[in-house]
Amino acid sequence: xxxxxxxxxxxxxxxxxxxxxxxxxxxxxxxxxxxxxxxxxxxxxxxxxxxxxxxxxxxxxxxxxxxxxxxxxxxxxxxxxxxxxxxxxxxxxxxxxxxxxxxxxxxxxxxxxxxxxxxxxxxxxxxxxxxxxxxxxxxxxxxxxxxxxxxxxxxxxxxxxxxxxxxxxxxxxxxxxxxxxxxxxxxxxxxxxxxxxxxxxxxxxxxxxxxxxxxxxxxxxxxxxxxxxxxxxxxxxxxxxxxx
Numbered sequence: 001x002x003x004x005x006x007x008x009x010x011x012x013x014x015x016x017x018x019x020x021x022x023x024x025x026x027x028x029x030x031x032x033x034x035x036x037x038x039x040x041x042x043x044x045x046x047x048x049x050x051x052x053x054x055x056x057x058x059x060x061x062x063x064x065x066x067x068x069x070x071x072x073x074x075x076x077x078x079x080x081x082x083x084x085x086x087x088x089x090x091x092x093x094x095x096x097x098x099x100x101x102x103x104x105x106x107x108x109x110x111x112x113x114x115x116x117x118x119x120x121x122x123x124x125x126x127x128x129x130x131x132x133x134x135x136x137x138x139x140x141x142x143x144x145x146x147x148x149x150x151x152x153x154x155x156x157x158x159x160x161x162x163x164x165x166x167x168x169x170x171x172x173x174x175x176x177x178x179x180x181x182x183x184x185x186x187x188x189x190x191x192x193x194x195x196x197x198x199x200x201x202x203x204x205x206x207x208x209x210x211x212x213x214x215x216x217x218x219x220x221x222x223x224x225x226x227x228x229x230x231x232x233x234x235x236x237x238x239x240x241x242x243x244x
Contacts, residue, residue, distance in 0.1 A: 018067065019222070019226065025217045030223050035064060035215070038064050038066060039069035039118075039148070040068065040101060045072060066111065070135075072121050082124070090134045102143075114147065122149070132155040140162055147166045150168070152168075167210075168212075169212045172197045175191070194221060198228050206236070
């Protein structure tokens with residue numbers, strides 16, 4: 001049998017496609033038919049027990065990996081407001097959210113395979129080592145689910161040090177600044193249009209610097225975007241597969 005590597009043929013590495021769901025968007029159920037991982041809001045920034053239960057059930061049906069989408073206790077600000085919350089509170093709140101979804105997911109025949117932070121907490125744990133360590137401490141007590149986080153972040157560094165499984169995440173629908181960080185949502189052009197998002201998703205997948213691509217459920221036209229991204233990735237010979 002011919003070895004593709006001997007002839008310079010190299011198949012792209014599989015990529016995970018995740019979506020943040022359970023945040024009040026009507027297309028969640030259809031997104032679950034397209035993505036390979038679903039980060040389900042755990043009730044602090046959005047969602048409730050009923051949505052967690054329904055989405056966990058659908059995720060199991062679609063064989064989609066279930067993730068706990070953990071944020072600040074801030075429904076009014078949708079978890080996107082920076083809050084001066086001490087690390088010990090972050091640890092306790094993370095443990096509570098993961099535990100709640102884990103109980104619900106197991107009742108529906110699934111499990112929490114990974115954790116992804118939301119909004120301001122996600123951004124804080126990119127650079128705040130103490131806060132990232134608090135999240136990791138909570139996860140070590142929660143059967144050590146995998147961690148999905150920003151490349152080069154403190155959260156990935158702390159989770160790696162704790163020997164947790166980690167995966168770097170790229171964003172199909174968000175603009176990047178020249179330094180590799182995300183353009184703040186308050187700035188013009190922070191959310192990419194459909195064509196730019198598709199091109200970015202394909203570029204990130206081919207560069208293989210990330211293991212998972214995110215499409216935010218609350219991005220306008222998220223369902224159409226997800227369909228087109230899936231089609232383009234498959235046409236490029238890139239397999240879609242959960243990272244955890």
